[in-house]
Amino acid sequence: MATLTQTAERAALNKLVDYLNDDPEKHLDQIMELINKLVPDNVFPVQRAAFTDAIKGRSNWYQLIMRVFQLNPQMRSKLLKALIVDGNIMAWPVQEKAREKYGCNIPWAILLDPTSACNLHCTGCWAAEYGHALNLSLEDIDSIINQGTKLGCHVYIYTGGEPLVRKHDLIKICEMHPDCIFLCFTNATLIDEAFCQDMIRVGNFVPAISAEGNEHTTDARRGKGTYAKIERAMDLLREHRLPFGISCCWTRANADTVATEENMDWMIGKGALFCWYFHFMPVGRAASADLIPTPAQREHMYRFIRAMRSVKPLFTLDFQNDGEFVGGCIAGGRRYLHINAAGDVEPCVFIHYSNANIHDASLLDALRSPIFMKYHEGQPFNGNHLMPCPMLENPDDLGRMVEASGAHNTDLVEPESPEQLREKTAPAAAAWRPVAEKLWEDERDPLYAKRHTDPTQGMADSDMHKFARLGHRGMES
Numbered sequence: 001m002a003t004l005t006q007t008a009e010r011a012a013l014n015k016l017v018d019y020l021n022d023d024p025e026k027h028l029d030q031i032m033e034l035i036n037k038l039v040p041d042n043v044f045p046v047q048r049a050a051f052t053d054a055i056k057g058r059s060n061w062y063q064l065i066m067r068v069f070q071l072n073p074q075m076r077s078k079l080l081k082a083l084i085v086d087g088n089i090m091a092w093p094v095q096e097k098a099r100e101k102y103g104c105n106i107p108w109a110i111l112l113d114p115t116s117a118c119n120l121h122c123t124g125c126w127a128a129e130y131g132h133a134l135n136l137s138l139e140d141i142d143s144i145i146n147q148g149t150k151l152g153c154h155v156y157i158y159t160g161g162e163p164l165v166r167k168h169d170l171i172k173i174c175e176m177h178p179d180c181i182f183l184c185f186t187n188a189t190l191i192d193e194a195f196c197q198d199m200i201r202v203g204n205f206v207p208a209i210s211a212e213g214n215e216h217t218t219d220a221r222r223g224k225g226t227y228a229k230i231e232r233a234m235d236l237l238r239e240h241r242l243p244f245g246i247s248c249c250w251t252r253a254n255a256d257t258v259a260t261e262e263n264m265d266w267m268i269g270k271g272a273l274f275c276w277y278f279h280f281m282p283v284g285r286a287a288s289a290d291l292i293p294t295p296a297q298r299e300h301m302y303r304f305i306r307a308m309r310s311v312k313p314l315f316t317l318d319f320q321n322d323g324e325f326v327g328g329c330i331a332g333g334r335r336y337l338h339i340n341a342a343g344d345v346e347p348c349v350f351i352h353y354s355n356a357n358i359h360d361a362s363l364l365d366a367l368r369s370p371i372f373m374k375y376h377e378g379q380p381f382n383g384n385h386l387m388p389c390p391m392l393e394n395p396d397d398l399g400r401m402v403e404a405s406g407a408h409n410t411d412l413v414e415p416e417s418p419e420q421l422r423e424k425t426a427p428a429a430a431a432w433r434p435v436a437e438k439l440w441e442d443e444r445d446p447l448y449a450k451r452h453t454d455p456t457q458g459m460a461d462s463d464m465h466k467f468a469r470l471g472h473r474g475m476e477s
Contacts, residue, residue: 006090012038013085021077024069028055035089043092063313067273072241078178078203079243086179087154094152104367105333105376109155110148111349112136113341114170116412118162118187134341134412138169140358144339145177147363157183159349161341164190167198174202183208185247187222188233196240208247208276209233211267213257220253231270238271245274245315252280252290255297259304264312274315277305281350281392282424285414289424295435302386302439323388324443332375333367344410347375351391351398352416353407370405386436393429393436395422 016038020031032052039048054061071079091108098106116134136144145156163170163184174182181204188209199205212218215227237244246267250258257263258277267275279298282289293301302321309316323329330336331348338349343358345366356366366372378397380388387393390401399418401407409415 009038010085010090013089014081017077017080017085021069021073021080024066028065039089040093043089060311060313064273064315067313068243070241071243072200075200075203075242079181079206082154082179082181082204087181091152091154096152098151102364102368105372106151106367107148107153107333107336109157109336110144110153110339111157111159111336112141112144112339113160114141114158114163114166115161116341117165118160135166136339136341136343136358138172140343141169141173142176144358144363145173145180149177149180151364154180155183156180157185157336159185159338162187162190164195167195170205171195171198171202174205178202178204180204182206185210187226187230189226189229191233191236193236196236196242199242200240207233207237207244208274209244209272210247210249212248212250212254213260213263217254217257234270234272243273244271245276246272247276247278249278249280250293250301252293252297255293255301259297259301261308264308264314268312268314272314274317277301277316277318279320279392283350283352283416283421284411285416285420287424289428292425292428295432298432299435299439320388320392321386323385324440326385328380328382328385328388329375329390332372332379334375334379337367337372340410340412342410342412345369345372346410347371352410353398353402353405353418354410355405355407371401371407374401374405384436384440386440387429387433391421392425393432395425395429398422 013035016031016034020027032048032055036048051065055065068080069076095106095108113134114136148154148156158170164186167190170182170184183206185208188207191207209230210222211227211230212222218227218230219225234244248258264275279293280291281287282292298321301318305316305318305321308314326335331351333347336348338346338351339358340346340352344354345356345358345361345363346352346354353371354366355369355371358366361369375390378390378401381390381394381397382388390397399422402418409417
């Protein structure tokens, strides 16, 4: 239960959001000063400094902030309060106290699969194989959120399956938990006018639409005609001035299409506010290692994203290459965990091993289960945060943790042992290691960074590059 001080602080912060919302362009310059007076010094100090710098500099990041304030006014205030006030400023101190009290990882976000059902069959996606039999009930999801908010977690991200198969229940959850923010990875084919109206009404739901480059590369992975349906959904969301982003799984087959300024401009033009780039993971017995990007493609993505951050009004996250900004692996509850449609609590959406199921264990019990504690004890798995993952870049670590914890495989189609997974990832890890070591060394050499600055591509050492780094680095601790 919130204390009187917390209640008063929350009310004051919400008033600031309302004040800012009344006239964003006029009030934005004053707002950070007021927030800094209200918020304790140890809560997101680096991010607050970075936002202040971006606002003063009227940079591309300022343009992104102003794009947020162009969202539908009927839902904008609810969204900002859930995300900024409840989901971050008020939540972080509660999470920190829980970490200290329980001696385990406490997540900033919880990923969960409302259903195993999906209306598509995408190459490289294990979820499409699960069938339609498994679902987390409305009561299950409500219980997970109630347990999570007690630990300070107010950010919930739906994966699947296709979560919008359950879109009516997901809207009910939004209504039940207005102090939480809900993001949903979706193929967008089920977004329609009625759902847009629901999004406006609840104000705390944000789709992340799966798209992989152009029509050819998207349809090649997701099925003929999918790209056209995605564009229709984006157009509908943009017409209603609703927030959405892009989820891009990049592979060896589509990397050269994805990592282009043309593709990024397409996302911005469609109205996307963010893009999460996910490195292909060969999870599942049927998944082929042939789709793992080459070291050259990964290095290009590393440089491309950093260059674009200094010039484009789009918030980007690059999994795996942004490990340096978050202190390595964020799974195992360090910043997030995953609960599948059967209720298994997994360290990561890509790591299908568990000791606990939400139907017979509490969320806190799962966070203190053997496999999660192995993550807690082992992070970071590599001092070079361009090699953060215990599966992809450090393939021996996952097997050791699974064996030591006695975790069982949770794959819903065909069990895959850590050894079988390692056979697919070890060659890629070995190929990436020398490239990652060189990048890691060069990134920390100021003279190298200065020599390799290209003004036409966005300065690698520019103020906005520093801002992008600072904006992520606050999550390291």
